Amino acid sequence: MPELPEVETIKRELAPHVVGRTFASVTICDDKPIKQPEPERFCQNLAGQRIDRLERRGKYLIFHLSSGQALIVHLRMTGALLLNPRDPNHARVIFHFDDSSQLAFTDRRRLGAIWLAEDAKAVTRKLGPEPLEAHFTTEILAKLLQKRQAPIKAVLLDQSLIAGIGNMYADEALFLARIHPLRQANSLSHQEVQELYQAIRQVLQKAIDSKGASIDTYKRPGGATGAAHQDFHVAHQKGKPCPKCFTPIERLPIRNRGSYFCPRCQAI
DNA sequence: CCCGGAACCTGAAGGC
DNA sequence: TGCCTTCAGGTTCCGG
Numbered sequence: 001m002p003e004l005p006e007v008e009t010i011k012r013e014l015a016p017h018v019v020g021r022t023f024a025s026v027t028i029c030d031d032k033p034i035k036q037p038e039p040e041r042f043c044q045n046l047a048g049q050r051i052d053r054l055e056r057r058g059k060y061l062i063f064h065l066s067s068g069q070a071l072i073v074h075l076r077m078t079g080a081l082l083l084n085p086r087d088p089n090h091a092r093v094i095f096h097f098d099d100s101s102q103l104a105f106t107d108r109r110r111l112g113a114i115w116l117a118e119d120a121k122a123v124t125r126k127l128g129p130e131p132l133e134a135h136f137t138t139e140i141l142a143k144l145l146q147k148r149q150a151p152i153k154a155v156l157l158d159q160s161l162i163a164g165i166g167n168m169y170a171d172e173a174l175f176l177a178r179i180h181p182l183r184q185a186n187s188l189s190h191q192e193v194q195e196l197y198q199a200i201r202q203v204l205q206k207a208i209d210s211k212g213a214s215i216d217t218y219k220r221p222g223g224a225t226g227a228a229h230q231d232f233h234v235a236h237q238k239g240k241p242c243p244k245c246f247t248p249i250e251r252l253p254i255r256n257r258g259s260y261f262c263p264r265c266q267a268i
Numbered sequence: 269c270c271c272g273g274a275a276c277c278t279g280a281a282g283g284c
Numbered sequence: 285t286g287c288c289t290t291c292a293g294g295t296t297c298c299g300g
Contacts, residue, residue, distance in 0.1 A: 001293060032277095059294075076294050077277080090278095109277045111294070150271060159295080167293060216292075255272065257293055 002075040003059060004131070004164030005207035005228060006218050010081055011056045013211075014103075014221045017083055018063070022050045022098040030092040033079075033107060033114045042116050046071065046095075055120070058127045058163030062120045070120035073105065078217045079112030081105055085223065108217060127163040131200050136162075138197040145185040145193060152188065152196075153181035154255045165200065168213060168235040171260045173199040175234045180268040181252065181259040206231065234260040 002010070026043040028034060034042050050066035061081070063071035073081065082088055082104045093105040093114065105114065115123050128144070129136045144162065148155050155161060156170040165173070174181050176199035179192055188196065212218055212226030215236055219225060229236070233243050238251040242262035252259045 003294090074294080077292075078279090107277095108279065109292090111277055113295085148270080154271085157294085256274080258291090 001077050001166060001168065001216055002079065002212075002218055003166035003169055004056075004204055005169070005210075006212035006226065007056050007059050007061055007075070007164075008208050009212040009226060010075075010221055011054045011061055014061075014081060014083070015054045017101070017221070018051050018097070018103065019053060020050065021101070022066075023047055024096045024098045024100075026096065027094040028092075029094070030110065032110050033092050033105065033112045035113050035115045037116060042114075045069070045116055057120070057124045057130070058159055059166070060120075060124050060127075062124075064120075068118070070115075070117050072115040072117060072120055072123045074113045075107070076109075076111035076113065078108040079105065080107070080217065080219050081221055082219065082223060083221045103221075126160050128159065128161045129163065131162050131164060132204055138194050141197045141200075142190070142193045145188055148185035150185060151182045151254055152179060152185045153257075153259050155185040156200075157255070157257070162200075164204070167257050167259075168215065168229075168232070169200075169203050169207065171235040172203045172233060175199075175261060175266060176203060178265050180266045181254055181261050182268060234262060236260060 023046045026046050028039050031039050051063050052066055053064040055062040059074060061073045084102055085104050088104040088106050090106045090108045091104050092107050095103040117123055153170055156165050177195040179196060207213060207228035210226055210228035211220060213228035214225035215229050234249050237249045237260055239248050242249055242265055245264050247262055247264040249260055250263050
C-alpha cells in the first residue's frame with residue numbers, strides 16, 4: 001500500500017519521464033476516481049498543459065502544470081501509476097502525452113482519487129508536517145503527542161498530525177522505538193519520544209532507499225517492485241520470530257487496522 | 269476538539 | 285470443486 005516512501009519513489013522515478021511533457025489527451029475508463037472538476041472538463045483542461053514539476057506531499061503526488069494548476073493523485077490502497085504498460089490491469093484513467101507515451105492510473109479496488117485544482121493546497125491543506133523535513137523535530141513530535149490520549153499507533157496514522165505514515169511504517173517505527181502500539185500517546189517519556197522520532201525518520205528513509213515495499217499491489221512506474229518489505233521486522237510478520245528476541249510476532253487490531261508487534265520487545 | 273467505529277471498495281484467501 | 289465469508293487499510297464521515 002502506497003505510503004510516503006512508495007509515493008516518493010514513484011515521484012522520483014516518474015519525474016525524468018514526464019517533466020517537460022505535454023498532455024495530448026486523457027481517456028477516462030472509470031469516472032469514480034475523478035473528484036474534480038467534472039470528467040469532461042477534467043480532460044479538456046488537462047489537454048495542452050505541460051508538466052513543470054512533480055511534488056510529493058504526504059501520500060499525495062502533485063503534478064504542477066504550466067497553467068499554474070495542479071493535478072493531484074492519491075493512490076489509496078491499490079492505485080498505481082504505470083508508464084507505457086503493456087496491458088494495464090484495472091486501468092481507470094490513461095494520460096496520453098504529445099510524444100505518444102502514456103501514463104496509466106490503475107486501481108483494483110477503486111479507492112484512489114484524482115483532482116485537477118487551481119491550487120494543490122485546496123486538497124492537501126489538512127496535512128501535518130513532513131516527517132523527513134528538517135523543520136520536523138523531536139520537540140514538534142512531543143508537542144503533537146502531548147495532547148493525545150489515543151493509542152500511539154492511531155495517532156501515527158492521523159495524517160493531520162504527521163503526513164505520510166501508514167500502517168506498515170507505523171508498526172516498523174514503533175518496533176524500532178520499542179513502544180507498544182496501544183500505549184497512550186501522551187504517556188510516552190521524553191526518551192521514548194526521542195527514540196520514536198529517530199525511528200520514524202530511519203524507517204521512512206531506509207524504505208525510500210529500497211524503493212518502497214511491495215506488499216499487495218505496489219509497483220513502481222516501470223512495473224518493478226520495491227524491496228523495502230524485505231527489511232520489515234514486524235509488519236505483516238505474524239507468527240514469525242522477532243529478529244531481536246525470537247518471540248513470535250503478534251497481530252492486534254487497532255482502529256480496524258492490523259498492528260504487528262513483538263510482545264516482548266514492545267511490552268506495554 | 270477528541271476519539272472510535274463504520275463505510276467505501278474488490279480480489280485473494282480460507283473454511284466448509 | 286464451489287460457494288460463502290472474511291480480510292486488507294487509506295481516507296472520510298458520523299455519533300458520542
